[in-house]
Amino acid sequence: MATPQVRLQGVGKVFMAGEPPAPLHAVGPVDLELKRGEFFAVVGPSGCGKSTLLELIAGLTPATDGMIEFEGRPVAGKAPEGMGVVFQDDASLPWLDVTANVAFGLRRAGISREAKDKRVRDVLSLVGLSDFATSYPAQLSGGMRQRVCIARTLVMQPRLILLDEPFGALDQQTRLLMGDELLRMWRETDATVFLITHALDEATMLADRIGVMSARPGRIVDVVETRWPRERDSRIIEHADFGAITARLWHTLREESLKTIGRSGA
Amino acid sequence: MGHTTAHDGGARVTRLVWYRVLVVGGAIALLEVLCLTGAIDKITMQAPHLIMRDLYRMLVSGRMNGAISKTLSNTALALVLALGVGIIIGALLHRARALRDTLDPLFATYYAVPVFAFYPFFIVVFGLGDLPQVLIAFMLGVVAVIVNTLNGLDRVPQVLLKTARIMQMSPIDTALRMTLPSAGPYLLTGAKLAVAYAFIGVIGSEFIMSRGGIGYEISFAYANFDNATMYPLIVLILLASVVINGVLSRWEQRLLVRRGMR
Numbered sequence: 001m002a003t004p005q006v007r008l009q010g011v012g013k014v015f016m017a018g019e020p021p022a023p024l025h026a027v028g029p030v031d032l033e034l035k036r037g038e039f040f041a042v043v044g045p046s047g048c049g050k051s052t053l054l055e056l057i058a059g060l061t062p063a064t065d066g067m068i069e070f071e072g073r074p075v076a077g078k079a080p081e082g083m084g085v086v087f088q089d090d091a092s093l094p095w096l097d098v099t100a101n102v103a104f105g106l107r108r109a110g111i112s113r114e115a116k117d118k119r120v121r122d123v124l125s126l127v128g129l130s131d132f133a134t135s136y137p138a139q140l141s142g143g144m145r146q147r148v149c150i151a152r153t154l155v156m157q158p159r160l161i162l163l164d165e166p167f168g169a170l171d172q173q174t175r176l177l178m179g180d181e182l183l184r185m186w187r188e189t190d191a192t193v194f195l196i197t198h199a200l201d202e203a204t205m206l207a208d209r210i211g212v213m214s215a216r217p218g219r220i221v222d223v224v225e226t227r228w229p230r231e232r233d234s235r236i237i238e239h240a241d242f243g244a245i246t247a248r249l250w251h252t253l254r255e256e257s258l259k260t261i262g263r264s265g266a
Numbered sequence: 267m268g269h270t271t272a273h274d275g276g277a278r279v280t281r282l283v284w285y286r287v288l289v290v291g292g293a294i295a296l297l298e299v300l301c302l303t304g305a306i307d308k309i310t311m312q313a314p315h316l317i318m319r320d321l322y323r324m325l326v327s328g329r330m331n332g333a334i335s336k337t338l339s340n341t342a343l344a345l346v347l348a349l350g351v352g353i354i355i356g357a358l359l360h361r362a363r364a365l366r367d368t369l370d371p372l373f374a375t376y377y378a379v380p381v382f383a384f385y386p387f388f389i390v391v392f393g394l395g396d397l398p399q400v401l402i403a404f405m406l407g408v409v410a411v412i413v414n415t416l417n418g419l420d421r422v423p424q425v426l427l428k429t430a431r432i433m434q435m436s437p438i439d440t441a442l443r444m445t446l447p448s449a450g451p452y453l454l455t456g457a458k459l460a461v462a463y464a465f466i467g468v469i470g471s472e473f474i475m476s477r478g479g480i481g482y483e484i485s486f487a488y489a490n491f492d493n494a495t496m497y498p499l500i501v502l503i504l505l506a507s508v509v510i511n512g513v514l515s516r517w518e519q520r521l522l523v524r525r526g527m528r
Binding site: 079093104 | 426
């Protein structure tokens with residue numbers, strides 16, 4: 001069996017928070033393996049540590065316990081090469097036009113000017129922004145700005161793409177269409193995708209496997225396999241198993257969400 | 267997306283320009299009338315059109331060239347120092363939380379201090395040359411730059427800094443290509459203030475005591491009731507600062523419109 005691309009063993013994260021600072025157990029212990037090229041989604045109640053988990057994998061924050069490995073090498077609080085992250089907040093650079101935004105990470109790539117320009121053009125066409133190559137982010141809608149961020153990530157050809165609720169700020173219909181776009185890009189780039197979302201139908205539609213996180217401290221309490229074909233789009237909603245999978249997700253998630261609400265005393 | 271069409275925007279801008287011309291032109295016209303009718307007598311001030319004539323003659327004769335170049339070069343020097351030192355200190359303080367918290371109240375009350383009061387002290391220490399004047403102008407401007415730099419750095423979105431780390435950018439790369447452009451509009455605000463303070467500091471100091479420069483010439487002309495020199499020089503300074511500020515404001519406007527902030 002091929003070695004997993006990402007491996008988490010007993011990973012935990014404790015923050016010092018509050019006044020006076022007290023330990024806050026945000027995540028863990030988490031055991032998880034991501035296979036090369038798979039589409040893995042994570043759902044979980046609010047505040048369960050999904051974003052923290054993503055930041056641990058990306059090396060943006062060091063783990064307090066356990067071990068994280070990316071392609072066999074430890075991730076220790078420093079972002080490894082070969083990863084791309086799309087955040088929930090708009091990370092487009094307002095002082096650059098779309099083309100310069102997308103080309104931003106290629107500065108150090110050591111490839112020729114023509115090759116860079118071609119890569120940027122190809123990716124812009126992949127995300128459907130070719131007509132807006134010279135526009136500035138301020139002139140684009142929220143969904144288009146997210147596509148700029150996705151393009152900027154894709155152009156660097158990462159082997160693992162992490163997305164933290166990338167469509168959170170968009171309306172439902174745009175989300176579904178963006179989901180289709182994401183699947184298309186995933187198929188064309190062969191990257192592994194790790195997507196955090198709070199929308200169950202989105203997770204079920206997009207992913208090969210879905211991890212359900214518990215209430216804080218977040219652990220992975222269930223992993224559901226969808227067994228969808230690689231060639232899929234939003235019409236997978238019509239599939240016989242779609243409802244059953246979403247139901248199973250909600251069954252676990254509802255319990256964990258109630259714990260979260262109960263804890264906050266509502 | 268909330269933008270007026272190009273046509274509307276252009277028409278609106280032209281209307282605003284006309285309003286501005288009317289207001290300023292109206293004020294000058296009023297002054298002209300007051301002077302020509304004798305309501306303002308000749309000894310106090312000559313009519314605006316005569317001021318412009320005197321300014322033209324003064325510039326053509328070239329007798330103020332030395333003073334103008336002294337003042338402008340000292341102003342430029344003070345500006346560059348205030349910007350350079352101010353931005354660097356702002357950047358350093360941004361990372362030194364404790365030191366910044368200690369200095370914050372001092373920055374907040376800084377502009378209550380009459381910096382010009384230090385001018386005689388500087389003359390005693392450094393002699394009556396350019397240094398005390400540049401120092402005063404620098405002292406006036408540097409804190410405005412520091413405060414605006416800190417403000418701009420505070421507002422760099424966390425998500426951009428995270429993106430820089432994911433892209434494996436070095437700290438210097440991040441500072442130059444991510445942090446600096448992101449804080450740009452705020453740095454520009456600091457720059458506009460620094461320009462104003464540089465002029466005020468240099469010309470004010472020259473006015474108090476100096477061996478030359480526009481401020482000195484104004485002071486000398488004032489003492490000798492030389493309206494033909496004094497008013498043109500004042501108008502010259504006015505024009506210079508309006509032009510420079512206009513250029514900066516135009517740049518700032520483009521910057522903000524591009525970012526959808528205006």
